Amino acid sequence: MRTPFTDVFDVEHPIVQGGMQWVGRAPLVAAVANAGALGMLTALTQPTPEALAQEIARTRELTDKPFGVNLTILPSITPPPYEEYRQVIIESGVKIVETAGSNPAPHLPSFHAAGVKVLHKCTSVRHAVKAQEVGVDGISIDGFECAGHPGEDDVPGLVLIAAAAEQITIPMIASGGFGDGRGLVAALALGADGINMGTRFMCTEEAPIHRNIKEAIVAGKETDTELIFRPLRNTARVARNTVSREVVDILNRGGRFPDVQALVAGSRGRLVFENGDTEAGIWTVGTVQGIIHDIPTVGELVERIVAEAEGLISRRLAGMLAPVSV
The missing domain is CATH 3.20.20.70 (Aldolase class I)
Incomplete structure (x- = not known):
C-alpha cells in the first residue's frame, strides 16, 4: 500500500x-x-x-x-x-x-x-x-x-x-x-x-508495559476515558479511574493545578505501566480502546x-x- x-x-x-x-x-x-x-x-x-x-x-x-x-x-x-x-x-x-x-x-x-x-x-x-x-x-x-x-x-x-x-x-x-x-x-x-x-x-x-494494563485496554469501552485539565485549557484524555475522577472533581470545583499536582505526577503514571495497578495514577488511553479486543x-x-x-x-x-x- x-x-x-x-x-x-x-x-x-x-x-x-x-x-x-x-x-x-x-x-x-x-x-x-x-x-x-x-x-x-x-x-x-x-x-x-x-x-x-x-x-x-x-x-x-x-x-x-x-x-x-x-x-x-x-x-x-x-x-x-x-x-x-x-x-x-x-x-x-x-x-x-x-x-x-x-x-x-x-x-x-x-x-x-x-x-x-x-x-x-x-x-x-x-x-x-x-x-x-x-x-x-x-x-x-x-x-x-x-x-x-x-x-x-x-x-x-x-x-x-x-x-x-x-x-x-x-x-x-x-x-x-x-x-x-x-x-x-x-x-x-x-x-x-x-x-x-x-x-x-x-x-x-x-x-x-504490564500485562494488566493491556488487559484493561481490552476490557475498556470507548466511554471509559476521562478528560482532565479542561478548566486549565490543557485538556488530556486519560483512563477513567479513581484518580482521574478526583482530578476532574477538584478542578470543576475551582481548584488549580497545585491542588492536583501530586495526583497527576508522572512518576505515578510510570508505576501504573510498571506494576500493573490501574488505580495507581493517571495513564493515557484513547477512545479506540472500545474496538480493541486482543493482544x-x-x-x-x-x-x-x-x-x-x-x-x-x-x-x-x-x-x-x-x-x-x-
Whole structure:
C-alpha cells in the first residue's frame, strides 16, 4: 500500500507508532520497524540525552529498518535540555523525528542540515498549516478521540482530517481513534496518507508495559476515558479511574493545578505501566480502546490491518460500484 507518506518517509506500510511516554522503547519500536511500519522512540522517556543514545543503539541491535524518535517540546520552568536531545538524535544517525508540543521551527535547520525528516504532530488545521509553512516534511493531525492532549477545539477526526486535507500538500497521517484496517481505509478516504496509532500499539505483546494494563485496554469501552485539565485549557484524555475522577472533581470545583499536582505526577503514571495497578495514577488511553479486543504481536497486528484495509478497498468498496454500461 503505497502513499506519499511511505514514499517520503521510506517505510513499507502507512502506519506509525507514535511516541508515547514510558512506552516508546526499543522492544516495541524495533518490532514496529520489523513489521514494515514506522516506530518512534520517545526521547523524554529517557532521563538524559546519553540514555537516549543508548536506547537508539539498543533499537539498532533489534532492527535494521528505519525508525524515528519523538521529541515533544513543551514550555516549562525547568525544561529538559532539548538541544542536547536533538544533537543526540542527529549524531546517532536517526533520519526521522516526530515533533510535538510547540512550534518546531527553531529545530528545523539543525535537523534538515543533517538530512533528518520531521513529522510534526498538530491538533488543529491552523497549526498544521503553520507547520507546513515553516518547512516540516509531514503532518500528523490529531483528532479529539486521541489519548493524551487533543487540543482545545474538540474537533473529531472525521471532520478534522478532511479539513486539514484541503490545505495540507505534504504527506499527512491521521491520529486519534485508529486501531484497525477500517480506520486506515477511512483515513485514506478522508485525505490522509496513513495513520498513527498509540493505544493500539500499547496493547501488543511487545509493548513494554504490564500485562494488566493491556488487559484493561481490552476490557475498556470507548466511554471509559476521562478528560482532565479542561478548566486549565490543557485538556488530556486519560483512563477513567479513581484518580482521574478526583482530578476532574477538584478542578470543576475551582481548584488549580497545585491542588492536583501530586495526583497527576508522572512518576505515578510510570508505576501504573510498571506494576500493573490501574488505580495507581493517571495513564493515557484513547477512545479506540472500545474496538480493541486482543493482544497480538506487533507483526500480527500490522499484517492484519494492512490485509483488512486491502480487502475493504478491493472487495467491499469496489463491489459497491455499479457496472458501467456501454
